[in-house]
Amino acid sequence: MRSRAVLTGTHFLSGDLACAEGAIAAGCRFFGGYPITPATEIAERMSRRLVEVGGVYIQMEDEIGSLAAVIGASYTGKKAMTATSGPGFSLMQENIGLAVMTEAPLVIVNIMRGGPSTGQPTMPGQQDVMQAKWGSHGDYEIIALAPSSVQEMFDLTIDCFNLAESYRVPVMLLADEIIGHMSERVKIPAPEEITIVDRKKPKGPPNEYQPFKPDDDLVPPMGCFGEGYRFHATGLTHDEKGAPKTVSVEEQTKLVRRLCDKIRKNTHKIVRVQEVMLEDAEVAILAYGITSRAALSAVRKARKEGIKAGLLRLITIWPFPTELVAKMADHVTAIVVPEMNYGQIVREVERAAKTTPVSLLSKLGEEPHRPSEIITAMRKALQ
């Protein structure tokens, strides 16, 4: 019988719709959200599709409530998500911290538009990439992926759920308006060809369960409400049993370090990049999302003009692939970073590249970088 959850076949979809289909295919059965351009189509599609597969869709009163609902759904054992853009993402920051602290696996999609504030609602941007990492208070780590095609809106949404379940952490899909609203051919594989990861379950009896006691990989198995487990989940610093520890230096140090280290120490497993013609490159472009499509075109054209150009496309933005970038920087004479913001990821690149010169090619507003602009920037960087 044809699966209602996985629409196997070739489709012509927008990025937003492909994202919704990826979520359903990954096993997402709860969506709590509030519509906002340019992410509304995800909510729209989920509202129809979740009903078909026995899931729940709730339109909440705002984005604060949306993420709170998603955390709650995750704690009942469901795979849960929300989708938003700029202003909605800002409202979610407090609860991103709560999701990190309570180690709730969930997925947040941010179809980035022009900011700050209400900015340009229908226009693209890559202006929330630093907010995704640093927006909530305190020390923490999250995972963020950046799709550059409609196919990746499907594929990477599945990866987001798998990473969230593996590391018990909020995982973000950071797309931009162009990718969200762009339509391309998408291949949805058969259900058996899709890898699905589920959170680790506790093995012992419920009354002996310690909800925040990690295994060797620093990730605690997750018993869920409704499965016989009773425990306290709190935004306060807590011990392995979940009891608040509001004055203990030891517990604060232990918990904050573990929350960060479960990601930091697995960076090599999490990070994914695409390398294009970097073997003999003199100048490298580092790009992600829509910008990487212009960069790919620029590299191909530049090669024809005799410029030894290469591309490092970030699929994972957070944790940042510092080691990979450092290694690349050792082999090139210059790095160009085109971004649809006024300079964000370029700072991470500079930090990793050390002495190799890094130049920002900033673009704000409707149009992404043109390949010719990137070629010009490469020529300048090589002079």
Next chain:
Amino acid sequence: MRTEVRFAGFGGQGIIRSGLILSMATCIYSDKNAVQTQSYGPESRGGSCKSEVVIADEEIDFPKVDDPDIVMVMSQEAYYKYGVTAKKGGVVLVDPDMVTDRNDPREVKMFDVPATKIANEVGKTIVANVVMLGALTAITGIVTPEAVRKAILRNVPKGTEELNMTAFEKGYNYGTQLAGQRND
């Protein structure tokens, strides 16, 4: 080979839908690759609106239009903004009743398609975009009319199939005539 198409008008004319139909016709009902992107203002209806389609045999890296081969213009504002953006030797389709102030570039092939007028004759202004699409299919030959017909049926609301098909055929015939009149 890479072909770049730009549709421009105001929100509500079906500019984005035109792009979707063309790209679906080429990448689902023909064996080429296609990407459709769009740009519109927050007012949605009435504001300026643009839809872009890139068609190629090979994989498409940059999905936006850089140097358009074909431009379809359905409003005065769109004409001012994009009427002269087609590359040398490119094709520009204009709805002459929507664009009165003109200064046509010489180095492109201009085609006047009174799509809004034809759409009104067919029965509804709203299908002017499909008339234009018919003319574009006939004049440029970038995709077969059969593929476009199939894509239209996938894209229009139930009950409007006949109206849209008539609009497409009218536009296609008009385009065939126009193309036949030219010697270049």
